[in-house]
Amino acid sequence: MGGKILAMLVMVGLTGTAVAQEEGNTSQGADNGQPFQALSALIEENNQLIADNAGAIEAIAVEVAVLAGDIDVINQQMADLDTRLGANESAIANALAMIDENSVNIEGLESDLISLSDDTKQDIDSLRQDIRLLDQEVGSLLQTNSGRIASLLLALSVLSADVQDNTAAINPLITDISYLMSQVMFNTNSVSLLNNQRNLLVARIDDLDFLLLTLNDEIDKLKVGVVVVGGGTFTDIGINETISGALTIYDAISLGHPSRSNAYSDTYTFELGATRTVVIDLASPDINSTGRRGDPGFVDTLLVLHRGDCRNCRLTYNDDGGEGLNSRITMALDTGLYTIEVTSYKDEAVGEYQLRLQ
Ligand SMILES: [Ca+2]
Numbered sequence: 001m002g003g004k005i006l007a008m009l010v011m012v013g014l015t016g017t018a019v020a021q022e023e024g025n026t027s028q029g030a031d032n033g034q035p036f037q038a039l040s041a042l043i044e045e046n047n048q049l050i051a052d053n054a055g056a057i058e059a060i061a062v063e064v065a066v067l068a069g070d071i072d073v074i075n076q077q078m079a080d081l082d083t084r085l086g087a088n089e090s091a092i093a094n095a096l097a098m099i100d101e102n103s104v105n106i107e108g109l110e111s112d113l114i115s116l117s118d119d120t121k122q123d124i125d126s127l128r129q130d131i132r133l134l135d136q137e138v139g140s141l142l143q144t145n146s147g148r149i150a151s152l153l154l155a156l157s158v159l160s161a162d163v164q165d166n167t168a169a170i171n172p173l174i175t176d177i178s179y180l181m182s183q184v185m186f187n188t189n190s191v192s193l194l195n196n197q198r199n200l201l202v203a204r205i206d207d208l209d210f211l212l213l214t215l216n217d218e219i220d221k222l223k224v225g226v227v228v229v230g231g232g233t234f235t236d237i238g239i240n241e242t243i244s245g246a247l248t249i250y251d252a253i254s255l256g257h258p259s260r261s262n263a264y265s266d267t268y269t270f271e272l273g274a275t276r277t278v279v280i281d282l283a284s285p286d287i288n289s290t291g292r293r294g295d296p297g298f299v300d301t302l303l304v305l306h307r308g309d310c311r312n313c314r315l316t317y318n319d320d321g322g323e324g325l326n327s328r329i330t331m332a333l334d335t336g337l338y339t340i341e342v343t344s345y346k347d348e349a350v351g352e353y354q355l356r357l358q
């Protein structure tokens with residue numbers, strides 16, 4: 001830029017000189033004999049010219065100054081651009097390096113691709129070769145075995161004909177078999193139904209058997225109640241006699257003790273010709289070792305003494321006066337007839353006992 005401004009200034013100077021020379025030539029033509037005067041006049045004329053153009057020169061100088069300011073601004077912008085370029089230089093260098101590197105990679109990939117393509121082509125060629133060999137082999141086998149294949153085809157056609165012939169015979173047999181199968185199914189169902197009915201009948205018979213047993217028990221009890229309650233048989237017992245007996249469901253229901261409703265009883269009578277003290281012992285081997293109520297074979301004895309041959313004329317009674325749960329009555333009695341009632345403390349107890357009168 002500085003060079004351009006200098007060139008403009010030179011042009012301005014040359015233009016001034018050319019104008020001065022042209023005017024000088026004109027003065028020379030008018031005053032040929034006096035060169036110094038003419039030169040002096042020319043210088044003066046030039047000076048005048050410079051003086052006349054001083055304003056223009058000053059204006060140009062101002063413009064030059066303005067242009068110099070612009071140049072400074074532009075120089076500053078260029079310096080900024082240089083700075084920014086410097087700052088991005090490494091990034092640009094990296095990017096260029098990456099481009100170079102990728103170029104190498106791309107070349108490698110291209111090479112691989114070409115190589116793979118070649119391999120694939122080779123594989124395809126190899127497979128084609130195999131197929132050709134197989135074709136040849138198949139052709140050879142067909143040729144070698146053509147006679148055999150022909151006879152097999154013939155045998156197959158004969159078999160097909162046989163199958164057709166036999167199919168006609170088999171079809172009615174299949175129909176028969178399916179009919180028989182349906183009959184078997186029907187009969188199986190019938191047998192199953194009959195079995196179910198049989199099982200139901202067996203269960204019902206069991207129920208009825210159980211009911212019959214229960215009814216027999218009830219009948220036995222009712223018989224006892226009807227025939228024996230309030231009655232019963234009286235057996236004689238003598239002094240110093242021991243009698244073994246048993247309480248069973250066929251014995252009379254006891255009336256001798258009001259706290260029980262369904263205890264069985266046996267009755268024994270004795271007669272005293274003179275006043276005396278009697279000892280009556282009642283023991284049961286069916287009292288178990290623990291003596292607990294409700295255990296199997298439990299007979300907790302109870303002894304009742306009645307006046308006369310009566311089952312409901314109580315003089316006294318005893319529960320556990322003997323050993324364990326056994327009973328004992330010791331009592332002074334007048335002459336007369338007495339009844340010993342052998343029974344149990346709890347209802348419906350059955351089992352053996354021994355009764356001794358002394
Ligand atoms: Ca009895």
Ligand SMILES: [Ca+2]
Nearest residue numbers: 300301319325
């Ligand atoms: Ca007792």
